[in-house]
Amino acid sequence: MPHLFLGGPADPLLVSDALVEIRDLSFGYGSRQILKGINLTARRGQVIAIMGNSGCGKTTLLRLIGGALRPTQGSVRVDGLEVPNLDQQALFALRRRMGMLFQFGALFTDISVFDNVAFQLREHTDLPEPLIRDLVLMKLHAVGLRGAADLMPSELSGGMARRVALARSIALDPMLIMYDEPFAGLDPISLGVTGNMIRRLTDALGLTSLVVTHDVQESLKIVDYVYFISNGVIEAEGTPDEIRASTLPFVHQFVHGEEDGPVPFHYPAPDLAVDLGVARA
Amino acid sequence: MIWGWPVPERSLIPIRHLGHRVIESVWRLGVAARFFVLTLMRSGTCARRPHLVIREVFSTGVLSLIIILVSGLFVGMVLGLQGYDTLQTYGSEEALGILVALSLVRELGPVVAALLFASRAGSAITAEIGLMRATEQIEAMQMMAVDPIARVVAPRFWGGLISMPLLAALFSAMGIFGGYLVGVVLIGVDEGSFWSQMQAAVDFGDDILQGVIKSVVFGVAVTVIALFEGFDAPPTAEGVSRATTRTVVTSSLAILALDFVLTAIMFRGV
Amino acid sequence: MERTTLDLWVGLFVAAGIGALIFLALKVGNLGSFDSARTYAVEAHFDNIGGLKARAPVKSAGVVVGRVSEIGFDAQKFEATVRLDLDSRYQFPKDSSASIMTSGLLGEQYIALEAGGEEAMLKSGDRIQLTQGAVVLEQLIGQFLYGKGDAAAGAEGEAK
Numbered sequence: 001m002p003h004l005f006l007g008g009p010a011d012p013l014l015v016s017d018a019l020v021e022i023r024d025l026s027f028g029y030g031s032r033q034i035l036k037g038i039n040l041t042a043r044r045g046q047v048i049a050i051m052g053n054s055g056c057g058k059t060t061l062l063r064l065i066g067g068a069l070r071p072t073q074g075s076v077r078v079d080g081l082e083v084p085n086l087d088q089q090a091l092f093a094l095r096r097r098m099g100m101l102f103q104f105g106a107l108f109t110d111i112s113v114f115d116n117v118a119f120q121l122r123e124h125t126d127l128p129e130p131l132i133r134d135l136v137l138m139k140l141h142a143v144g145l146r147g148a149a150d151l152m153p154s155e156l157s158g159g160m161a162r163r164v165a166l167a168r169s170i171a172l173d174p175m176l177i178m179y180d181e182p183f184a185g186l187d188p189i190s191l192g193v194t195g196n197m198i199r200r201l202t203d204a205l206g207l208t209s210l211v212v213t214h215d216v217q218e219s220l221k222i223v224d225y226v227y228f229i230s231n232g233v234i235e236a237e238g239t240p241d242e243i244r245a246s247t248l249p250f251v252h253q254f255v256h257g258e259e260d261g262p263v264p265f266h267y268p269a270p271d272l273a274v275d276l277g278v279a280r281a
Numbered sequence: 282m283i284w285g286w287p288v289p290e291r292s293l294i295p296i297r298h299l300g301h302r303v304i305e306s307v308w309r310l311g312v313a314a315r316f317f318v319l320t321l322m323r324s325g326t327c328a329r330r331p332h333l334v335i336r337e338v339f340s341t342g343v344l345s346l347i348i349i350l351v352s353g354l355f356v357g358m359v360l361g362l363q364g365y366d367t368l369q370t371y372g373s374e375e376a377l378g379i380l381v382a383l384s385l386v387r388e389l390g391p392v393v394a395a396l397l398f399a400s401r402a403g404s405a406i407t408a409e410i411g412l413m414r415a416t417e418q419i420e421a422m423q424m425m426a427v428d429p430i431a432r433v434v435a436p437r438f439w440g441g442l443i444s445m446p447l448l449a450a451l452f453s454a455m456g457i458f459g460g461y462l463v464g465v466v467l468i469g470v471d472e473g474s475f476w477s478q479m480q481a482a483v484d485f486g487d488d489i490l491q492g493v494i495k496s497v498v499f500g501v502a503v504t505v506i507a508l509f510e511g512f513d514a515p516p517t518a519e520g521v522s523r524a525t526t527r528t529v530v531t532s533s534l535a536i537l538a539l540d541f542v543l544t545a546i547m548f549r550g551v
Numbered sequence: 552m553e554r555t556t557l558d559l560w561v562g563l564f565v566a567a568g569i570g571a572l573i574f575l576a577l578k579v580g581n582l583g584s585f586d587s588a589r590t591y592a593v594e595a596h597f598d599n600i601g602g603l604k605a606r607a608p609v610k611s612a613g614v615v616v617g618r619v620s621e622i623g624f625d626a627q628k629f630e631a632t633v634r635l636d637l638d639s640r641y642q643f644p645k646d647s648s649a650s651i652m653t654s655g656l657l658g659e660q661y662i663a664l665e666a667g668g669e670e671a672m673l674k675s676g677d678r679i680q681l682t683q684g685a686v687v688l689e690q691l692i693g694q695f696l697y698g699k700g701d702a703a704a705g706a707e708g709e710a711k
Contacts, residue, residue: 066424095426106421109413123427332554335561343564386575447568454571476578484606489575 019044019176019208020065025074027057027064034060036232038074042225044175047202047209049219051254052229053263058212061229062178065210066100067091079175096124099169099177103184105161107153113140113164114149120171139167143197159190163197170201176208177201183215191215195222216255220244228254230262313509320438320508323431327439333432337440341402341504345448348397353452356393357459360384364460365468377470378479381460386483386492390453392540395499398445399532403507406437407528410511411521419512434512438504445500446493453492491547498539503532590617590636591675595649595662600631601685603651603660609635611664616641619662635662637673644669650683660685 020042027035034057042048050058063069064076067083076083081094107116117136121127127135140146143163153161162182169177182194199222202209213219220226220240228236228243228251236243236251243251253261273279327334364380410433413419422429457479464470483489507528514524600622609617617637625632637643646667653660664679673679 068420068423092426095424098424100421100424102417102421104416106417108418108421109416119427120425123425123432335558338564339557339561342568343560346564443565447565447571450568450571450575454574457575480578485576489572493572 017044018042019079020210021075021077022061022065023075023077025061025064025071025076027060027069027071027073034232035064035071035229038229038234040227040234042176042208042210044208045202045206046224047199047211047222049223049226050210050212050229051214051216051219051226052235053214053254056229057232058229059180062100062180062210062212065178066095066098096120096172097175099172099174101162101165101169101177101179101182103181104158105153105165107156107161107165107168109153111152112149113145113151113153113156116153116164117168117171119168124172135171139171140164142170142201143167144193159186159194162186162190162194166197166201170205173205174207176210179209179211179213181213182211183213183218191218195219198222214254216257220255309513312513313505316509316512317505319430320435320505323428324435324439326428326431327435333436334439334443337436338443339440341398341406341437341441342444342448344405345398345401345444346451348401349394349448349452350455352393352397353390353455354459356389356452357381357385357456357461358463360389360456361460361463361468365464365470374470375474375478377460377464378475378477379482381464382457382479382483383488385453385456385460386488388492388540388544390456391449391492391495391499392536394449394452395445395496395503395536396533398441398448398500399503399507399536400529402441402444403503403528403532404525406441406504406507407511407514407525408521410434410437410508411514411516411524414512414514415516415518415521417516434508437508441504441507442497442500445503446496449492449496449499491543494547495540495543498543499536502535502539506532506535589639591639591673592620593635593637593673593675593677593679595633595635595679595682596625596628597631597633597649597651597682597684599684599687600633601651601653601660601687603633603662603685607659607661609637609649609662609664611641611643611666616664633662635679642672643667645671645673645677646681647673647679648681648683649679651685653686 018041020040022038022040025035025038025040026033038061040048040050040061050061052058060069064071065078065083067086070084078094078098081090083091083094086094107113108119111119114136117139118132121132121135125132137146137149140149143166145160145163145167148156148160148164153164156164179198182198183191186194195218198209198211201207211219211223220243223240225239226237226243227234230250236246236248238246244255246252246255250262252258253263259265269275271279360381361377364377364384365374368374368376368380410419413433419429419433422432461475465472465475510524510528510531511521514520603619603622605619605622607619608615609619617635619633620636621634623632623634624630635649643664644667646669648665648667650663650665651660652663667681
């Protein structure tokens with residue numbers, strides 16, 4: 001797939017550098033602790049999956065990395081910068097080097113696909129319009145939607161919207177992209193396309209990808225390392241092979257989609273016999 | 282127990298509820314005030330990219346034209362009818378022009394136009410912004426290092442502020458025309474005295490300027506309320522729809538309350 | 552919508568709005584008339600101004616020739632001092648008289664200027680010497696009652 005990017009291909013010497021370093025991170029609202037003592041490292045050029053069941057704090061983690069939330073304890077470092085300590089200007093400068101893909105794309109509905117992708121270029125750079133046009137078309141080409149440039153977001157299917165959002169997030173060639181449930185609700189073809197695109201972009205641009213998902217099969221195919229979060233702590237971590245072979249009950253239940261295990265099937269309730277009035281509590 | 286008197290716990294609940302509501306409203310008022318100041322401070326983008334504001338003037342002003350013009354016409358016509366009916370008993374039909382003009386320019390123009398503006402443009406703004414929040418567009422903007430207040434909120438504020446006085450003036454003008462239609466053309470009040478008495482009685486500084494000041498203040502109030510409710514709405518479908526109704530209700534109350542305050546202040550000067 | 556069409560509509564809207572404002576100011580209000588003309592100020596003292604207010608018209612032969620600009624009080628002589636702004640186009644003799652009249656039966660009060668016969672004209676800062684205060688309804692009624700009473704006493708006296 002021939003395409004041009006603003007940055008060069010990944011420098012193999014830099015691959016071992018840690019781009020995102022999270023040490024002992026805790027976050028909660030009042031009495032509710034959402035994340036406890038999280039330790040996570042993401043190196044340049046890696047695709048990291050963050051998995052867990054719904055409501056375990058995965059999206060909160062992304063927000064903490066992006067600086068939208070402040071941790072109650074611990075450190076979040078992106079490219080060596082301590083995110084919670086950054087002032088507005090520095091935070092905005094850092095965000096320009098990060099891209100985020102929201103679950104349903106979060107495209108701006110009042111402007112066209114082309115304008116959506118061009119958004120960051122127009123807001124943050126002084127590039128002339130013809131150059132912006134070329135860049136936007138190239139980004140759209142990279143996700144295979146160059147022909148859809150003049151459509152409005154309401155005319156796109158879910159999968160297409162997400163691909164446009166992906167094109168939008170790579171507009172400024174970020175060093176880090178965070179994906180919030182990129183596989184949710186996609187048909188099998190789009191699943192494969194999305195997965196491949198994530199991997200290819202990461203390799204070609206030399207960036208780092210953090211994929212928050214609970215789609216085990218797709219993500220294990222493309223990621224370099226996996227973190228499992230359950231009840232706010234990291235239950236397990238490892239390479240895809242290690243995860244597949246893991247005998248930890250939680251991981252096993254998750255990977256094989258078992259009905260009952262550490263995550264119970266039944267919502268807490270009194271015994272059935274008691275409810276039916278057959279036995280006494 | 283309250284101060285030694287045995288009070289049943291259940292009867293305290295509505296009182297506690299009321300107190301809670303009041304405290305919440307005051308707190309929200311403070312948040313809204315801060316939001317307003319923030320909007321003003323981040324208006325630099327609007328000055329550098331006026332096209333953003335122009336888009337909003339279209340969306341709040343031009344799209345409200347029809348309802349404003351038609352309502353203005355009807356209000357003016359009713360004023361003509363009712364006014365003639367009453368003035369006739371004192372033999373002062375020629376004062377119809379004065380009655381129609383003063384009622385519209387001082388009160389009805391700014392107030393009714395603002396109420397219509399609140400229900401059409403205000404609710405649209407709230408729905409737009411609430412929906413942007415619900416579909417994570419605002420968050421996406423923040424993650425792209427674009428300040429949503431500067432890019433989304435401020436242009437709508439200035440757009441609404443520019444539209445409001447213009448709409449009020451158009452309302453008043455249409456109303457006077459409506460009064461003329463009914464009074465002079467239909468009923469037969471003398472055309473000359475209609476306009477000349479009106480000109481003599483309506484003072485630019487006292488009446489017209491007063492009306493313009495009122496409409497500007499109403500414009501600020503309605504737009505800020507609409508923007509805040511939209512921005513503050515829970516990002517769900519239900520939250521947005523509730524916020525939209527709240528905008529219309531709160532704006533209407535604010536308009537009427539401010540109308541009283543402004544009239545009291547400005548009238549004393551006369 | 553296309554950018555240019557949008558701009559066109561907004562331009563039309565703003566033009567219409569400003570047009571409405573101008574219409575209100577000129578055709579409906581009194582901006583087009585007197586206030587913009589040049590004026591000169593004269594003073595007049597009254598023993599009672601009644602309901603005269605600032606901005607009340609000054610009329611001569613029924614035509615508006617000026618406005619009341621200021622109403623003050625002379626604490627030495629205990630009279631009302633009224634400042635009139637007269638239109639520069641009209642000159643009045645120095646011995647003109649100013650009286651406070653009511654328009655209609657219960658209407659607002661205004662100042663009626665009656666020209667005198669002198670050759671010299673009023674200049675800015677001059678004082679109108681001949682003034683007639685407002686007619687106060689209670690005084691009028693009192694005069695009427697006492698007048699009636701006097702006439703009755705006179706008739707009685709004559710009858711006696």
